[in-house]
Amino acid sequence: MMPRYISFLICCLLIGLVQGCSSLQQVGQVMEGRKPTAQVEGIRLTGLDFDGVDLVFDVDVHNPNLFAIDLAEFDYDLQLFEQSFLxxxxxxxxxxxxQTKSRIEVPLRLGFQQLLKSYHQLRNADQASYQLDMGLGFIMPVIGNLRLPVSFAGDFPVPKIPDFSIRSLSVKRLTLNEAEVLLQLGVENPNSFSLVLQQLDYNLKLNGAAIGKGLIRQPVDIAQGGNSVLSIPLTIDLAEAGKGLYSALLGLSGIRYELNGSILASGPRELLESFKIPLEKQGHI
Structure with missing residues (x-):
């Protein structure tokens, strides 16, 4: 009886293993046909300063399964002018x-110095060709880790920082105690796309004295390659600014200025939603 019982157990075990392997194979086949899919929907510029530009690639990922899955990591290789850059x-x-579609953002920082060192053609270029090769790393039931390759290619405008200059400082009213002036700030847009300057956050010094700071919401449209003027009204407390500035405002001497802050701008909706431009300017009026 004992040998027959052992033989029976072995047969049951073998049958179970065969059925188990068959089930796993079936599940694996099902999972093979239910892999997630991904597509890069676009590219956005989210930051621009004197050191570089911040880009974000929007990637839509679809999970067709009846259960949730985890996107653990992603790798990327950004190529510019058919050369690997980042x-x-x-x-x-x-x-x-x-069974949902989710959007993930892939932020990349491109430094101007490194860009110009690697690609001399960017100095005068308005457009740059690129290709982004990505691998999305998923943790899947049964089949384990899965890497899903995604590629996206196109062209994006090479952003250039607008140039700012103080056009004039007009004295509207001057007394021994205070002065009302109008500062005209010129802005030139060297880009191949239009810009909308939405607001100005500024700090101004004249002859070393802090004159004023504030936030101005005065939307200004600047066409590609065009220019415009921002008007900034100021009231100056001359008791704090000193007699030197009073004499300067009378036209007896030049005025040294320091203008710092940032400008919130936007561009074409498909590329530029909203980004900050640093404002740093010194000189004489």
Whole structure:
């Protein structure tokens, strides 16, 4: 009886293993046909300063399964003018709900010095060709880790920082105690796309004295390659600014200025939603 019982157990075990392998194989086949899909929907410029430009690639990921899956990480290789420029890997930690489409953002920072050193043609270029090769790393049930390759190519405008200059400082009213002046700030847009200056956050010094600071919401449209003027009204407390500035405002001497702050701007909706431009300017009026 004992040998027959052992033989029976072995047969049951073998049958179970065969059925188990068959089930796993079937599940694997099902999962093979239910892999997530991904597509790069576009590219946006989110930051611009004297050191570089911040780009964001929007990637839509679709999970067709009846259960949630995890996007653990992604790697990327950004190529400019058919040359690899920026490689890296970032953790994602995104849980993708069942049968839904989710958007992830891939932020990349392009430094101007490194760009110009690697690509001399960028100095006078208005457009740059690029290709982004990505690998999305998923943690999947049964089949384990899965890397999904995604590629996206196109052209993006090469952004250039607008040039600012103080056109004039007009004295509207002058007493021994205070002065009302109008500062005309010129802005030139060297880009191949239009800009909308939405607001100005500024700090102004005249002859070393802090004159004023504030936030001006005065939307100004500047066409590509065009220029415009921002008018900034100021009231100066001459008791704090000193007699030297009083004499300067009478036209007896020049005025040294320092203008710092930032301008919130936007561009074409498909590329530029909103970004800040640093404002740093010194000189004489």
């Amino acid at each position: 490689k890296g890997r970032q953790s994602a930690g995104v849980n993708l709900a069942a």
